[in-house]
Amino acid sequence: MQTIFKELTKSFEETLLESLIKNEKKEEFEKIRKNLINQASKEEFGDYQCNICLVLSKIYKINPREIAIAFIETLKGNKKISNLCENLEIAGPGFINIKLKNKVLIEAIKSNIKCPRAGVPLSHKNNSHSKKKVIVDFSSPNIAKEMHVGHLRSTIIGDSISKIFEFRGYIVLRLNHIGDWGTQFGMLITQLKDLYSSDLKEIDSIKISDLVEFYKASKKRFDNEIEFQKRSREEVVQLQSGDKKSIEAWKLLCNQSRKEFDQIYKTLNIKIKERGESFYNPFLKSIIEDLNYKNILVEDQGAKCVFLDGMTNKEGNPFPLIIQKKDGGFNYATTDLAALRYRFNKEPYGDNAARIIYVTDHGQSNHFEGVFQVAKRANWIPKDCEVNHVPFGLVQGIDGKKLKTREGDTVKLKDLLSESVKRAKEDLLKRLENESRFENDDFIFNTSKVIGIGAVKYADLSQNRITNYQFSFEKMLSLNGNTAPYLLYTLVRISGINRKNNMTEEVINLESISYNHDLEWKLIRKLLKFDEVIISIEKDLMPNRLCNYLFELCKTFNRFYDQVPILKGEIDKKISRLTLCALTEKTLKLSLELLGIETLERM
Numbered sequence: 391m392q393t394i395f396k397e398l399t400k401s402f403e404e405t406l407l408e409s410l411i412k413n414e415k416k417e418e419f420e421k422i423r424k425n426l427i428n429q430a431s432k433e434e435f436g437d438y439q440c441n442i443c444l445v446l447s448k449i450y451k452i453n454p455r456e457i458a459i460a461f462i463e464t465l466k467g468n469k470k471i472s473n474l475c476e477n478l479e480i481a482g483p484g485f486i487n488i489k490l491k492n493k494v495l496i497e498a499i500k501s502n503i504k505c506p507r508a509g510v511p512l513s514h515k516n517n518s519h520s521k522k523k524v525i526v527d528f529s530s531p532n533i534a535k536e537m538h539v540g541h542l543r544s545t546i547i548g549d550s551i552s553k554i555f556e557f558r559g560y561i562v563l564r565l566n567h568i569g570d571w572g573t574q575f576g577m578l579i580t581q582l583k584d585l586y587s588s589d590l591k592e593i594d595s596i597k598i599s600d601l602v603e604f605y606k607a608s609k610k611r612f613d614n615e616i617e618f619q620k621r622s623r624e625e626v627v628q629l630q631s632g633d634k635k636s637i638e639a640w641k642l643l644c645n646q647s648r649k650e651f652d653q654i655y656k657t658l659n660i661k662i663k664e665r666g667e668s669f670y671n672p673f674l675k676s677i678i679e680d681l682n683y684k685n686i687l688v689e690d691q692g693a694k695c696v697f698l699d700g701m702t703n704k705e706g707n708p709f710p711l712i713i714q715k716k717d718g719g720f721n722y723a724t725t726d727l728a729a730l731r732y733r734f735n736k737e738p739y740g741d742n743a744a745r746i747i748y749v750t751d752h753g754q755s756n757h758f759e760g761v762f763q764v765a766k767r768a769n770w771i772p773k774d775c776e777v778n779h780v781p782f783g784l785v786q787g788i789d790g791k792k793l794k795t796r797e798g799d800t801v802k803l804k805d806l807l808s809e810s811v812k813r814a815k816e817d818l819l820k821r822l823e824n825e826s827r828f829e830n831d832d833f834i835f836n837t838s839k840v841i842g843i844g845a846v847k848y849a850d851l852s853q854n855r856i857t858n859y860q861f862s863f864e865k866m867l868s869l870n871g872n873t874a875p876y877l878l879y880t881l882v883r884i885s886g887i888n889r890k891n892n893m894t895e896e897v898i899n900l901e902s903i904s905y906n907h908d909l910e911w912k913l914i915r916k917l918l919k920f921d922e923v924i925i926s927i928e929k930d931l932m933p934n935r936l937c938n939y940l941f942e943l944c945k946t947f948n949r950f951y952d953q954v955p956i957l958k959g960e961i962d963k964k965i966s967r968l969t970l971c972a973l974t975e976k977t978l979k980l981s982l983e984l985l986g987i988e989t990l991e992r993m
């Protein structure tokens with residue numbers, strides 16, 4: 391309904407300017423025109439609401455109801471408005487409630503059913519020159535370390551945000567900013583060389599398959615053996631200067647980790663381009679030079695840093711973002727600055743992005759705030775371009791503490807995903823038994839996989855991402871509530887209707903559709919909100935909006951399904967109602983695809 395909304399807003403604006411805003415107040419008008427019309431705060435108020443009369447009443451010192459009466463009179467005289475609106479009604483102290491004409495809603499339904507995008511417009515007008523590039527930096531685990539639930543959350547949210555931008559027609563570059571560079575590699579490579587003779591010839595990948603243990607063992611040596619520590623430091627220098635053997639050992643470690651990560655991406659069906667921190671290594675020096683040249687860099691106790699405006703430490707002193715350490719080493723932040731600059735640079739020296747979105751836990755909020763500030767001060771964010779940090783809360787166990795196994799170990803992602811699939815399978819088998827249904831192994835395998843993986847993804851996405859969330863298999867796999875199985879089940883119901891319906895496509899004549907049941911109108915209004923939801927996510931990067939919308943849509947649909955006979959009525963009724971089923975199905979399928987969740991015909 392975005393187009394209707396825009397049209398209506400425009401007509402309201404014009405009328406307002408013509409009738410109520412005297413010339414001398416035009417400036418005021420510029421200030422207040424922003425939210426001239428809003429979504430109705432409650433369904434029974436209608437479709438939209440206009441609160442401008444209350445604002446005007448303050449400017450003109452006239453009773454708001456009086457203004458509203460006069461305004462409505464002029465609005466009614468506007469042809470476009472009278473074509474769109476059924477009713478303009480004063481409510482409360484001077485609000486105007488707006489109800490759209492049934493005819494207008496039906497036309498919108500017809501147009502959305504014909505549109506493969508269910509009415510969601512592209513962000514650009516069919517001309518690839520105006521296509522913008524969006525970089526989504528997500529997932530980003532670290533070499534030789536466990537990919538943990540925080541990375542899982544980043545992966546799931548980042549994938550969905552990428553999909554939504556792709557659907558809107560942006561060019562999306564999904565980047566995996568893997569932690570594959572830094573001082574810890576000195577220690578890892580030294581350990582590798584110690585254990586497997588310095589030519590590394592006999593190493594086959596299996597021997598370091600348990601990389602996490604390998605990491606722990608080298609860390610222990612690093613902390614306890616001075617001689618090992620010294621060699622590790624030297625190793626870093628060798629690696630950074632491009633020593634062949636060191637690089638070879640480094641690659642080995644990366645390959646091994648990559649195998650682990652790829653397994654997870656495969657299970658989750660995630661596409662992402664690996665471009666680790668090491669990629670930006672050649673650009674680090676020039677970051678220092680540029681900041682120096684722009685007089686932003688300050689030397690403090692031997693380290694080169696930027697003191698951040700508006701960010702203070704405990705003592706109230708400006709907080710430094712350290713760009714180069716005392717020993718000459720670079721930091722996580724330095725790489726992020728180099729990455730940011732590269733991504734905004736024009737091709738072929740960069741990615742030519744218009745927007746960069748970083749998805750990490752909120753523990754990194756200060757880091758990104760600092761990086762963005764320095765980048766702004768150094769003029770590395772071009773005009774009309776933007777950066778966003780998309781922070782999310784922690785994943786906790788049901789006890790509200792850090793997620794752990796029963797034995798108290800950290801949960802391996804692989805295990806977590808297969809546990810979900812296993813439980814989905816148990817639920818399914820129970821259901822089949824209760825219904826005395828027989829299904830073959832393929833069906834059982836695929837259905838439990840789709841439900842199990844979908845449930846984990848949906849649980850991550852449906853929370854307001856900023857808050858922490860408690861991971862509960864029981865909740866996320868339940869057929870009731872705001873869960874993936876509930877949405878999938880709604881879709882399965884619609885497939886069931888389609889199987890029972892014996893009408894051929896040709897009979898379906900959209901011209902004759904009409905509605906008179908309250909639950910039909912409720913469903914229509916929900917269906918028509920789809921485009922607004924998608925567009926709003928592009929602004930505030932909150933995929934949980936889509937989940938909440940889908941939950942509402944499914945509840946509305948299921949009420950309609952339970953109370954309105956769909957296949958029983960006369961032909962026109964049947965077609966009208968099947969049209970709503972078809973649009974619900976299309977909206978659900980498109981949306982689940984945007985959330986990275988596979989769908990089922992039966993379950």
Ligand code: ARG
Binds near residue numbers: 530569729749
């Ligand atoms: N590797 C980091 C971590 O595990 C996340 C990187 C996020 N992206 C970035 N450009 N800093 O916490």
